[in-house]
Amino acid sequence: MDKLLIAGGVPLSGEVAISGAKNAALPLLCAALLTKEPVTFTNVPHLNDIGTMLKLLAQMGVKVSREAAQGTTKVGAGDTVTLDASGLNNAVAPYEMVKTMRASILVLGPLLARAGEARVSLPGGCAIGARPVDQHIKGLTAMGAEIAVEQGYVHARATRLKGARLFTDMVTVTGTENLMMAACLADGETVIENAAREPEVVDLANCLVAMGARISGAGGDVIRIQGVDALHGTTHRIMPDRIETGTYLCAAAATGGEIRLTGASSTWLDAVIDKLMDAGCEVIAERDAIRLKAPKRLTAVSIRTAPYPAFPTDMQAQFMAINAVAEGTAVMRETIFENRFMHAVELIRLGADIKIDGNTAFVTGRATLDGATVMATDLRASASLVIAGLVAQGETLIERIYHLDRGYEGLEQKLVTLGANIRRVK
Numbered sequence: 159m160d161k162l163l164i165a166g167g168v169p170l171s172g173e174v175a176i177s178g179a180k181n182a183a184l185p186l187l188c189a190a191l192l193t194k195e196p197v198t199f200t201n202v203p204h205l206n207d208i209g210t211m212l213k214l215l216a217q218m219g220v221k222v223s224r225e226a227a228q229g230t231t232k233v234g235a236g237d238t239v240t241l242d243a244s245g246l247n248n249a250v251a252p253y254e255m256v257k258t259m260r261a262s263i264l265v266l267g268p269l270l271a272r273a274g275e276a277r278v279s280l281p282g283g284c285a286i287g288a289r290p291v292d293q294h295i296k297g298l299t300a301m302g303a304e305i306a307v308e309q310g311y312v313h314a315r316a317t318r319l320k321g322a323r324l325f326t327d328m329v330t331v332t333g334t335e336n337l338m339m340a341a342c343l344a345d346g347e348t349v350i351e352n353a354a355r356e357p358e359v360v361d362l363a364n365c366l367v368a369m370g371a372r373i374s375g376a377g378g379d380v381i382r383i384q385g386v387d388a389l390h391g392t393t394h395r396i397m398p399d400r401i402e403t404g405t406y407l408c409a410a411a412a413t414g415g416e417i418r419l420t421g422a423s424s425t426w427l428d429a430v431i432d433k434l435m436d437a438g439c440e441v442i443a444e445r446d447a448i449r450l451k452a453p454k455r456l457t458a459v460s461i462r463t464a465p466y467p468a469f470p471t472d473m474q475a476q477f478m479a480i481n482a483v484a485e486g487t488a489v490m491r492e493t494i495f496e497n498r499f500m501h502a503v504e505l506i507r508l509g510a511d512i513k514i515d516g517n518t519a520f521v522t523g524r525a526t527l528d529g530a531t532v533m534a535t536d537l538r539a540s541a542s543l544v545i546a547g548l549v550a551q552g553e554t555l556i557e558r559i560y561h562l563d564r565g566y567e568g569l570e571q572k573l574v575t576l577g578a579n580i581r582r583v584k
């Protein structure tokens with residue numbers, strides 16, 4: 159298994175390109191199931207999760223073609239992927255694929271709406287929490303689907319879904335996306351209340367509208383969808399990855415660096431940029447780029463994660479790494495996932511001063527961290543260990559980095575471009 163070896167202490171400097179957003183691309187690829195016409199996506203990131211989703215769609219009979227932008231494989235250039243679901247013939251998402259990627263549940267709504275039937279394996283638990291899919295099932299049932307959960311599979315059937323008024327018990331991102339996609343082909347109007355307002359939901363809605371869907375309100379907490387009989391093909395550019403952007407900003411902040419991220423947008427990063435400025439960084443938003451200049455020593459910043467537009471849970475681990483070397487004590491509260499502090503024990507191995515009490519972490523910054531061997535436990539936890547390794551004195555070896563390959567395109571190449579001393583070892 160691959161590992162990452164980092165020799166810390168180099169302030170990051172220079173410029174890198176931000177890739178297309180994983181969490182926008184995954185639901186968008188599933189949206190292609192809703193039409194018999196080809197749908198083309200540009201700015202698709204090279205990530206293992208994207209490969210898994212394309213495999214999943216291909217085994218359903220979807221024709222997949224993928225080419226690197228302008229014939230290159232340059233990191234950050236983005237692929238062009240065309241999906242043709244006219245030959246959809248197998249509405250099944252098997253356990254072997256779903257277990258590696260929870261977002262596979264996003265095929266449920268589109269399959270049911272287009273094929274009238276779907277068998278999708280339950281994703282099961284994952285490292286950061288139980289993450290059930292009851293809200294997806296509740297919404298589709300309210301739209302008239304007959305759903306049975308048997309032998310670990312959600313088996314859903316409906317001749318045609320019916321528009322309905324839906325309310326989710328909590329804000330769920332993939333739940334909102336699944337229900338919004340299903341409602342596009344339903345009979346009549348669907349209203350999703352307590353909808354997720356994440357920018358990835360808006361990117362999906364924009365693509366669906368370009369495919370002929372009638373959606374209003376995406377980006378707010380009430381989304382209205384007027385069902386139509388069929389959707390058509392389109393071409394859609396995937397939005398930049400706001401979490402990747404935030405991760406590089408944190409890496410530059412923690413190392414006392416100065417970087418410019420191109421192809422990035424500050425529009426969806428207010429909560430993160432605000433905290434980086436509170437920490438003492440200078441952040442300048444340009445038209446399609448973001449610049450950050452770090453102070454000599456950061457100031458600790460307290461955060462509380464919550465659904466968009468509040469501080470994202472997917473940036474909590476990276477901020478724990480920067481608080482570990484900041485001046486002062488930060489109180490960090492995680493309100494979305496029940497078990498999302500696993501990086502804390504690994505950061506402590508690097509010398510961080512962190513105390514955990516339930517869903518709250520108290521992080522007191524130290525002047526420096528010491529390199530050690532640590533283990534990545536999930537995607538964003540891995541990112542926090544990379545940031546800590548970039549700051550730590552000496553060498554840090556990160557094990558189980560397959561998590562990073564799921565969600566960060568060309569991480570080492572990009573960090574090397576920024577001057578980091580990092581390499582992959584077998």
Ligand code: UD1
Nearest residue numbers: 181261289290291292293294328329330331332333494495
């Ligand atoms: C998405 C993101 C993930 C991010 C998370 C929260 C994708 C592919 N993944 O995950 O990176 O960390 O949003 O911003 O976009 N819940 C239920 N029942 C449900 C659905 C959710 O109890 O049916 C709970 C979850 O356990 C969790 C909370 O609701 O505690 C929010 O989860 P949700 O927004 O659904 O996360 P994902 O969509 O899986």
